[in-house]
Amino acid sequence: MSNDVIAFVQARQGEVKRTNLEAVSEGARLAAGLGGRCVAVVMGSGAAEAARRMGRHGAARAIAVDEPAVHDYNGDVYGRTLAEIARARDPRAVVLSATAAGKDLAPRVAARLQAGYAADCTGVELREGRIVARRPVYAGKAIAEVGFESPVAVLSLRPNNFEVREVEGEARSRPHPRSPRACAPTSSSSGRAGAPPPI
Amino acid sequence: MHIVVLIKRVPDTASKITIAADGRTIETAGLQFVLNPYDEFAIEAALQLKEQVGAGTVTVMTLGPAEAAQTLRSALAMGADRGVHLEHEQQLGDPYAIARTLATAIQGLAPPADLVLAGRQAVDSQSLAVGPMVASLLELPCVTDVTRLERQPEGKLRVEREVEGGHEVLLVEPPALLTTNKGLNEPRYASLKGIMAAKKKPIEEPAVPIAPALSAILRLEYPPARQGGRIVGEGAAAVPELVRLLREEAKVL
Structure with missing residues (x-):
């Protein structure tokens, strides 16, 4: 097992929403505490271009998946692809921003990795080398501290609760080696209305 | 057509939550429990599909303590045909263990499920996880947060979901799993006839092993x-x- 942390990033025409950078920054902070590295997995259109910028937020490496099958978000495709990439690196954690897509994706990845999952975390810390997540439950009437029994934990991070770090450096970026094989969709998108450009 | 609906017994969102003496669970004595509101949309969708096809079975399945049988009865009173109760003395908190246990139980169903429906989230644990996890474990196509569902003549499902700033339309070929969101339908109330009929409907208790938890609540605290x-x-x-x-x-x- 590595001590690496995978941070998921969704790209649209090379643009990345700020909340994804929170995931990379928090992934890097967590990886540093665990003695590993943060690997950003960037999926979507213009992923390669976006991947090169992830070093600025602490990613030691970035893996880009940019092909038609991932240009629009599809949970089935993203779930299988991200789980496959993560499994190959045997990380301690996979972190995602709990955006609409992130909340859809995270449990799929957790199921495929046989990982404990904490959704919509408002805090993450290391306690004696173990990951502990904080998350609201009961409609915010209580806060739970969650610990993990599985070797890998999947964490979705509540947007705007984690800092975006700016550091010097560039992630060593490469396309996903078997990238063209991104898993085929099992449901097909037949249209999309009114999706705004990413912020 | 066999439609399986995953449901959960949850504390009423209007109720006051008190942390129990162990510091890790909530005090359940005196707490009002209800059928998870998002699951009502799933039950209603299943009943409408069955009515549209004119044949089929709607099975409601839950994992929870003995009291969860009452939640199954409420779903049967709405019109579901058959209940499956995976009994566990405590409400499991780990999404993976819940999903793994439900997935095993779904695999054991006869006839096999053509469609699995679940609420997008439980209002207590609010992980939004069990539906997509079950789908991934069973390798079923999965669409979450469905706000519109239509069965096409050849059997494919046309579904719509809200996404950031718009909505998506997808075609899904069963067997598949969908999670239901607010706005999909207006869940029906159980009729008196339905409530009476529910008392005679079967609730099965298959021997399914409860999967080990991969996460645990270490501590609960009140928000600032x-x-x-x-x-x-x-x-x-x-x-x-x-x-x-x-x-x-x-x-x-």
Whole structure:
């Protein structure tokens, strides 16, 4: 097992929403505490271009998946692809921003990795080398501290609760080696209305 | 057509939550429990599909303590045909263990499920996880947060879901799993006839092993007390500061 942390990033025409950078920054902070590295997995259109910028937020490496099958978000495709990439690196954690897509994706990845999952975390810390997540439950009437029994934990991070770090450096970026094989969709998108450009 | 609906018994959202003496669970004595509201949309969708096809079975399945049988009865009273109760003395908190156990139980069903429906989230644990996890474990195509569902003549399902700033339309070929969101339908109330009929409907208790938990709640605490309001300034001049505070302090933007 590595001590690496995978941070998921969704790209649209090379643009990345700020909340994804929170995931990379928090992934890097967590990886540093665990003695590993943060690997950003960037999926979507213009992923390669976006991947090169992830070093600025602490990613030691970035893996880009940019092909038609991932240009629009599809949970089935993203779930299988991200789980496959993560499994190959045997990380301690996979972190995602709990955006609409992130909340859809995270449990799929957790199921495929046989990982404990904490959704919509408002805090993450290391306690004696173990990951502990904080998350609201009961409609915010209580806060739970969650610990993990599985070797890998999947964490979705509540947007705007984690800092975006700016550091010097560039992630060593490469396309996903078997990238063209991104898993085929099992449901097909037949249209999309009114999706705004990413912020 | 065999439609399986995953349901959960949850504390009523209007109820006051008290942390139990163990510091890790909530006090359940005196707490009002209900059928998870998002699951009502799933049950209603299943009943409508069955009515549309004119044949089929709607099975409702839950994992929970003995009292969860009551939740199954409410679903049977709405019109579901058959209940499956995976009994566990405590409500499991780990999404993976719940999904793994449900997936095993779904695999054991006869006839096999053509469609699995679940609420998008349980209002207590609010992980939004069990539906997509079950789908991934069973390798079923999965669409979450469905707000519109139509069965096409050849059997494919046309579904719509809200996404950030728009909505998506997808075609799904069963067997598949969908999670239901608010706005999909108006769940029906159980009729008196339905309530009477539900008493005679079967609730099975198959011997399915409860999967081990991969995460655990170490501690529960109350959220920090709400702070008083603050006047940032007056007129348009105060807007930049207000935006900054909303973004950086309140973290709502």
